[in-house]
Amino acid sequence: MQIAVVGTGYVGLVTGVCLSDIGHHVICVDIDEQKVERMRKGISPIYEPGLEELMVKNYEAGRLNFTTEHNKAFKDADVIYIAVGTPQQEDGTADLRFVEQVAIDIAENLQKDAIVITKSTVPVGTNEKVKRIILEHIKADVKVEVASNPEFLREGSAVSDTFNGDRIVIGTESEEAANTLEELYKPFGIPVFKTDIRSAEMIKYASNAFLATKISFINEISNLCEKLGANVGDVAQGMGMDDRIGNKFLQAGIGYGGSCFPKDTNALVQIASFVEHEFNLLKSVIQVNNEQQRLLMKKAKERFGSLKGMKIALLGLAFKPNTDDMREAASIILSEELVKEGAEVIAYDPISMDNAKKLLPEQVQYAGSAEEAVKRADVVFIVTEWNEVKEITFTDYENWLEIPVIFDGRNCYSLEEARKHRVEYHSIGRRSIYPD
């Protein structure tokens, strides 16, 4: 099939690359000329394991192309994906400007019948709006069907998630469009769930909100565990053995960040409020997360009183490992608050340092390696559980610092291991360990 993908971010580029890999002819269009230029040179504009190799392979095979011109992209397309951003606005609602602009771009350039699929995460009712905009602006005498096809990939494992997803959700009122999409996705061998447009749009928000709820729930339990002397790791494991609960997304830590959970939970609260519904549960999930992201700071202040003049190493800056994405990362809040407290911050991340420099306070210093960051510090905050960070042993910390004090926001180590070393170790939802 001939496919056009609009937007080459985490979702658009991964979708385009994977669809070309299963044999479709894909042309990706982006308004960002630099991005398009880089992709044409075989450089992925984002860090995502396996993506660049697959992109180059399919580009060279002639199944994948890149352009900045919408008319070129839409000329032969049977299917057009909208995969542009829907960022959060000041009041929490989703900003639909980019999606609406693409609808106009499609209407103005379409020359043949096509199915328009929204992959961007959009509030219930948006696909209908997309169709309205297209019909209002359309120039040629062509038929357009719309479908909602929300995306469930995770950053850091986006390529593998696309090939091995749990389900593909297709929401459309057109049987023809549903069948075409089912055919298009067939080579993936992933179960397809067909529904109406509004339900598909809601499935996306409900899924992200539910996952965020699981995280805030276990984080609340972890805070209780600390007060009651229980171990949240064991609690999560024991809970997860019940199939009805499941063992995934019960990793206590310093909260969820990223470009989606924070934005989509806020958007759903707003979506609810527009139909006069107070989504109290989700509001609490958000509040718990906001506090959790500051937890290492709170623990350090309780331990030391003032952090003024202290040197603190931040290990890991991205919102999760294996991505360069810094959106809503806990490192942003932590570094801002540490700087405000008068602490010196020495930051290190294997991949996202360039992106971090644009977002963290200017007072933050950067180290060339985790070892250098630790050696320049008095205290260590583990923010992101990169393998490179987890591979640092307590013996390393003993060698690098006179009295290692570690605040681990991702529970990278077992307490048994910590007890064997001369380290002070504070983690999440577990007892603190002090050297003898």
Ligand SMILES: NC(=O)C1=CN([C@@H]2O[C@H](COP(=O)(O)OP(=O)(O)OC[C@H]3O[C@@H](n4cnc5c(N)ncnc54)[C@H](O)[C@@H]3O)[C@@H](O)[C@H]2O)C=CC1
């Ligand atoms: N990042 C993720 O892991 C996931 C994101 N989503 C959703 O997918 C959507 C896209 O997210 P990301 O890929 O992270 O966004 P992104 O911000 O990384 O990329 C969006 C791209 O669209 C381009 N763009 C904007 N307007 C355009 C136009 N008129 N024509 C052509 N290109 C245009 C931008 O230049 C940019 O390259 C959002 O709605 C997000 O909520 C859904 C699942 C996973």
Ligand SMILES: O=C(O)[C@H]1O[C@H](OP(=O)(O)OP(=O)(O)OC[C@H]2O[C@@H](n3ccc(=O)[nH]c3=O)[C@H](O)[C@@H]2O)[C@H](O)[C@@H](O)[C@@H]1O
């Ligand atoms: O809509 C989206 O954009 C995507 O949002 C999340 O994917 P992503 O944000 O890339 O990453 P996750 O692995 O879900 O992690 C999100 C945050 O939750 C945190 N997390 C995750 C799991 C857990 O048990 N505990 C926990 O604190 C992570 O550290 C991270 O900060 C969802 O998992 C995807 O299904 C969805 O498509």
